[in-house]
Each structure stands twice: as C-alpha cells, then as structure tokens.
Amino acid sequence: MGDSSDEEFQNSESWVFYRNRDDWKDVEPVEQEDGGEYPVVSISYTPKFKDVYDYLRGVMKIGEKSQRALDLTADAIALNAANYTVWQYRRDILKELKSDLAKELKYIEKVIQRHCKNYQVWHHRRVIVEWLQDSSKELKFTQGILVFDAKNYHAWQHRQWAIKTFGLYEGELEYVDSLLRDDIRNNSAWNQRYFVINNTIGFVDDVVSKEVEYVLEKIETVPLNESAWNYLKGLLLHDKGGLSNNVKVTTFCEDLYMSGNRSPFLLALIVDMCDERISNKAEDDKYNLKRASELCHELATTVDPIRCRYWEYMSTTISKKAGCESGEDAEGGDGPEEAAAAGASHDV
Amino acid sequence: MMANMRPFRDLVANQYDEENNKTHSSKEQIDVEKSVLNMYESAHMKITLNRNLPRLATNAHMDFIRDGLTQLPHSYSCLDASRTWLCYWSLHSMSLLTDISKTWPLNKEESMIVQFLSKCQHPSGGFGGGPGQYPHLATTYAAVNALCIIGTQEAYDIINRKTLKEFLYSVRAPNGAFRMHLDGEIDVRGVYCALSIATLTGIYSEKLFDGTAEWVVSCQTYEGGFSGCPGLEAHGGYTFCAIAVLTILKRPKLCDLHSLLRWLVNKQMKLEGGFQGRTNKLVDGCYSFWLACSVLLAGVALGEKKMLFNQTALQEYIMVCCQYNSGGLLDKPGKRPDLYHTCYTLSGLSLTQTNSDYIGIPFYLGFINPLYNISYEKVEIMKTYFKDTKDETL
Numbered sequence A: 001m002g003d004s005s006d007e008e009f010q011n012s013e014s015w016v017f018y019r020n021r022d023d024w025k026d027v028e029p030v031e032q033e034d035g036g037e038y039p040v041v042s043i044s045y046t047p048k049f050k051d052v053y054d055y056l057r058g059v060m061k062i063g064e065k066s067q068r069a070l071d072l073t074a075d076a077i078a079l080n081a082a083n084y085t086v087w088q089y090r091r092d093i094l095k096e097l098k099s100d101l102a103k104e105l106k107y108i109e110k111v112i113q114r115h116c117k118n119y120q121v122w123h124h125r126r127v128i129v130e131w132l133q134d135s136s137k138e139l140k141f142t143q144g145i146l147v148f149d150a151k152n153y154h155a156w157q158h159r160q161w162a163i164k165t166f167g168l169y170e171g172e173l174e175y176v177d178s179l180l181r182d183d184i185r186n187n188s189a190w191n192q193r194y195f196v197i198n199n200t201i202g203f204v205d206d207v208v209s210k211e212v213e214y215v216l217e218k219i220e221t222v223p224l225n226e227s228a229w230n231y232l233k234g235l236l237l238h239d240k241g242g243l244s245n246n247v248k249v250t251t252f253c254e255d256l257y258m259s260g261n262r263s264p265f266l267l268a269l270i271v272d273m274c275d276e277r278i279s280n281k282a283e284d285d286k287y288n289l290k291r292a293s294e295l296c297h298e299l300a301t302t303v304d305p306i307r308c309r310y311w312e313y314m315s316t317t318i319s320k321k322a323g324c325e326s327g328e329d330a331e332g333g334d335g336p337e338e339a340a341a342a343g344a345s346h347d348v
Numbered sequence B: 001m002m003a004n005m006r007p008f009r010d011l012v013a014n015q016y017d018e019e020n021n022k023t024h025s026s027k028e029q030i031d032v033e034k035s036v037l038n039m040y041e042s043a044h045m046k047i048t049l050n051r052n053l054p055r056l057a058t059n060a061h062m063d064f065i066r067d068g069l070t071q072l073p074h075s076y077s078c079l080d081a082s083r084t085w086l087c088y089w090s091l092h093s094m095s096l097l098t099d100i101s102k103t104w105p106l107n108k109e110e111s112m113i114v115q116f117l118s119k120c121q122h123p124s125g126g127f128g129g130g131p132g133q134y135p136h137l138a139t140t141y142a143a144v145n146a147l148c149i150i151g152t153q154e155a156y157d158i159i160n161r162k163t164l165k166e167f168l169y170s171v172r173a174p175n176g177a178f179r180m181h182l183d184g185e186i187d188v189r190g191v192y193c194a195l196s197i198a199t200l201t202g203i204y205s206e207k208l209f210d211g212t213a214e215w216v217v218s219c220q221t222y223e224g225g226f227s228g229c230p231g232l233e234a235h236g237g238y239t240f241c242a243i244a245v246l247t248i249l250k251r252p253k254l255c256d257l258h259s260l261l262r263w264l265v266n267k268q269m270k271l272e273g274g275f276q277g278r279t280n281k282l283v284d285g286c287y288s289f290w291l292a293c294s295v296l297l298a299g300v301a302l303g304e305k306k307m308l309f310n311q312t313a314l315q316e317y318i319m320v321c322c323q324y325n326s327g328g329l330l331d332k333p334g335k336r337p338d339l340y341h342t343c344y345t346l347s348g349l350s351l352t353q354t355n356s357d358y359i360g361i362p363f364y365l366g367f368i369n370p371l372y373n374i375s376y377e378k379v380e381i382m383k384t385y386f387k388d389t390k391d392e393t394l
Helices: A004-010 A047-062 A067-079 A084-097 A101-114 A119-132 A138-148 A153-166 A172-182 A187-199 A205-221 A226-236 A247-258 A264-279 A289-303 A305-323 A336-342 B008-013 B024-049 B058-070 B074-079 B083-097 B107-120 B137-150 B153-157 B161-171 B188-200 B212-217 B236-248 B257-266 B287-301 B311-321 B339-352 B376-388
Strands: none
Touching: A047 A067, A047 A084, A067 A084, A084 A119, A101 A119, A101 A138, A119 A153, A138 A153, A153 A187, A172 A187, A187 A226, A205 A226, A205 A247, A226 A264, A226 B257, A247 A264, A264 A289, A264 A305, A289 A305, A305 B257, A336 B236, A336 B287, B008 B024, B024 B311, B058 B083, B058 B339, B074 B083, B083 B107, B083 B137, B083 B339, B107 B137, B107 B153, B137 B153, B137 B161, B137 B188, B137 B376, B153 B376, B161 B188, B188 B212, B188 B236, B188 B376, B212 B236, B236 B257, B236 B287, B257 B287, B287 B311, B287 B339, B311 B339
C-alpha cells in the first residue's frame, strides 16, 4: 500500500528510538487506547511507528509546542503523511514558535514530492503560502509535479487556487497549450484552458469563435478524443445561438460525418443539435426527429453499443419531446425515497 | 435470467484506436487494455469448459475482509488516520456478501467494533480516524455508516448527537460548503459527509445546509460531471457526492441532469466494461460504485426506471478483472487487493444486479440504499430510531 514503510527502513541503522533518547526522558509516552479486548482493524505497527506515535501522543497530551516537538511531527509525518491530526498540531507549533515559514515551504515541497496524492500535504502547503502571502514558487512547483503526473488532481487544485488568489493568469494559456501539444488527450489541461478563459477575458463572442477554431483543429487530428469534444460543447454553452447554430461547427460536423467518420462523440453532438432544435420547435430538414432517431439507432447498434441503453433512452426522450406540447421533461422524480428504492430491487 | 458475456472477438474489436497520434494517455490506455484482454481471454477459455463461470469467490473474499477487520499488516500504516473507514469498508463488504440471516459478525465482535469506534469519538464532537485523533468529516461519515450497519442500540447510543451537531456547525463555511476538519480543506466530499451524517442521525436542519445545494451546483463543470471545488476537472468520486447531496436535498433539477448523464455514461469503458473516473483516464474498480451509482441517481431524477449503464459489461469487469486469486478485490489487473476496492467493487456489483441479468453463477448481493451505500433496511432502522429518540439536549 503506502510508501511509509520504504521510508522507515531507509535510516533504520542510525535511528534511535525516542524511548532511548536522553533528551526525551522528561516526556511520558502515551499508548494508543484501542478499546476492547479483541483487536479491531488493528494495524501491525513497526516498533519505530509505535515509538514515534507514543511520544507524539505524549507531547500532545501536555500541549508541548517546542522545536523538538516540531521535529517529532516530521518523524510522525514521514511514517504516515495522511495523518491530518499531526499536520494540524504541526501548524499549531509553527504558529507558537513563529517558525521560519520559508524553511517550512521547502520542507513541504520535499514531502509532497514523496506523497503527491494526499490531501493533507497539499492543504499544508496552501496554508503556509497563505501565511507567507508569497505565491512566487507555486506555479513552478506545481509544474514540477505535473511533469511526472500531468493529471495530478491535487496539483491542479493547488495551482488553480494560487492562480485565482494571487492573480497569476499570465502565461497560463501558453503552458496549457504546451501540455496539449505533449498530450492532446490530457483532460486536466483542457479543463485548465476553460478555467483560465472563464476567469479572465470570459467567453465573449470572438473568444468563443477563436476557441472553436482551436478545438476543431484538434478534433480533426484525433476525432475519437472525448476531451476535445467536451471542450467544444463547453464553448457552445456560451454561444448565443446554442449548440446547433454555429455554422463553423455544423459545417465541420456535417463534413466529418460525410467523410465517413463515425466517432461516437460526433454522432452524439449531432443528436444534441437535433434535440435542441426540437426543444426550440425550430426543426429543419437537417436537425429533426427522424435524424435524431436514426443516429441514436446507429449509436446503440454499431458505433457505441456499450451505451445501447442510454442511446435508446435518448431516442425515446427526444421522441416524447417532439410529441409533447411543453417540450419540457414530463416527469422526473426528485425524492430521495425513489432513489433509495431504486437500489433495492432485484429481478429474481 | 442468465446473460451471456460479450463475445471475445467483440472485445478485441473494441481496442483503442490511437488515430496515429501516440501520447502518454493512449500508451497507458493500450497497456491496460492488453492486461484486461488477457484476463478476458483466459476467462472465455475457462467458460467453454465450465458454464458456471465466472463466479464470485465469496468465501475467499469473506476471509480477506474478516482478516482486515481484525489485524492488518504494517503496510496499512498509511491508513492509520482512516481506521473508521477500515471498519466501514469491511462491515459493508461483509453485509453485501452475507445473507442477513447468517451470524457473522457475531454480537460480541460487533460490540468490540462499537467500543473501538467510541474510542475514536472526540470530546468536541465527531469521530477521528483513530483513538485520540481530531474529528474529521470523512472519518465521522465512515464511523456513522459503520454504526448504522451494526445497527444495535449499543451502536446508536455511543453517538453523542449534541456534540456531533456542534462539530458539523464548526466546519460549515458561510456559503454552505463544509471543511473536512477545523481549518481543513473544503471540497464536495465535506458536504456529502455532513449531509449523510446529519440525515442518518436525525440532526439535519435547513439552517445547517443553507446554501449547500447552490454551492454544489457551482461545482458542475462544462463536461457535465462535478469537480471537488468550482473550476476543477469533473471527477467520478466528487460527482457521486454532488448528485447524492442534491438528491437528499430534493433538488437534483438544480443541476444540468442531461449533461451530467451524458458525462456519466461516457465514463464506462467500451472494452474493459468498468468505469474510468475522469475523461481519458484509466478504468478503476472503485468507480464501479461511484459512477454506476451516479448513473442510477441521475436516471431517477430524470424519471427513468431502467439503469442506463451497461450492467452486464460492468459485471464482467468486476468478476473477471477485479477478483484477486486469494481473496479481496482490486482496481485493475496487476494491482493488489485492498479493503477500499473490495468495498466499492462489491457495491458496484450490487448495482449491476438491480433489475438485471447476471453472468455466471447467480449470487445475489445485498440491496443497498444508493444515497448512503449501506443496506436498504439498516438506513431505515437508524433513521427511525433517531426520529423516535427525543434528545432534549439537541
């Protein structure tokens, strides 16, 4: 599972147990109180783990906030970086001692490099940056993490927070673009593109138009790339004409379809265009119920059969809409009772 | 009735098309497909010899879970701050595999778990991940769920609802979101855990969740799924939290259900049959619950009775690719089993059996309440108990 154990054995030779340290004789170690006579989810801690945590409990019990207690939290974190209590106590100590936060930032950088998929380490970094009010290292730091894992959710979350809080948008679109040149399927990068534009210039008409051109070019290269299609749909949320009235997009889709391409995302978008026209009672010879039904059938049977039930559902929903006066969903339960019951019916 | 597995040649035909554009994402996907295809190939060979395959190795899984509920190797040290989770994952997995009439866990063992969880309860309210640890919303959620599954009066009565309520208020942000712990991070998990805890223990109030639905909706992304915080990428785990919250609050229509449903169904992998958690990421057994359950909830909100994902294909993935030989379930072939994946693949398997055909030997898992991922009856019993329990101090 975790990587705590590797770390534990690295320095095993030079390691001195807290219970054998002269300068810790004044602290009473506190054992974990697990309750009953039988073990429950009891972890076979190594002697080192038990020693460190016994002393940590001892220190927390008397509320000691000192340099040696700070060092002890680092040992505890090295054994389990996901222990939020230790991190919280460490922050209490940092505050009390008015510690050098630049040094703390370097420390947390190292910890994150070892444990980059953990909520606590990233939260700690964020708090330290907030205390320091210095965001100058955040873009470079997250970029370094993203080199190894371009889709690390925590890294992106931290990066977005720093960008938004400290106004670091400059150069971000270029960075995103370089990530997309590396991997056109990097959905985190597509999402970041949307984030940057949404929080800066906004999806005004000419931005939508330019972005549509950008994404269509990417789709043309890899028509099976869901990320790009999703981004296109995201852009069209801001198109005043809706999904089905952007001539660049409709022309592109029709040409692609005519060329014989059967990307499920292409067919799905045309279904959505038909759906929109039907909802707006603006059917025409291209985007109508007949075409929607045919495409749903094609998706359900040959192009995207794993989702056959969904495409049958879509076909029925659109047909109903076409025949329904209001054009709105006729039904839909919103009670938790219906949802609860739905999980509890086996067809035996 | 018995369903046929998808023919092997269809799976081969579903292999990833790189479209002459090799990238890191496509390489990883192709590697996974290779290992998954190997599993399917050998499964299909075995099935020609034994029509009763694939089967769920119930006994081996039970042993794996039971071991975990008592003693875990030191490699689990990284979950030392998640021990209430270990209780919930084990108990829920066992309840899915066990007939309610059967006698495990025994009363005495249940009582030991209750005593352990009471040690995790913090004097200031809520539960920590282990004895003496600070309270945290996720570990409190897990503790309450575990106590709900045990379902005895002893279990219910250890919950200090007065301090629990104070804890929930202490982590509530002014906009209706929730921090995971005091001065901790904010994301959609916090809201879901808080709401689940509050509704199960009867301390829900409109005031506590004022603004919550609106904040959750602000996490729906242009893709249709939900992210952990506004602006981030749509993600399966957060999406479950979000749609479950909106359903419990009776406001699912506040979000765009159509784009949500589209995103959700697209997360089912055409070859593997399991779900990915984000667009262009890899399949993972745990999403068998997070994603499939979200499809169910979105479907219910749209008035659809049928499950709109491919139940047979998901069964195939779980049965063929997620079972470890010596017990326990896992993320994907090549990974080790653990209690987290065991819990959520089995929960997902339960959803594939709802109004559906089965593959292999029929083995029906317990029913779940999809909002809490606890057995249907246990949720009702706990809710009723606290509804009827007058607590003057609340």
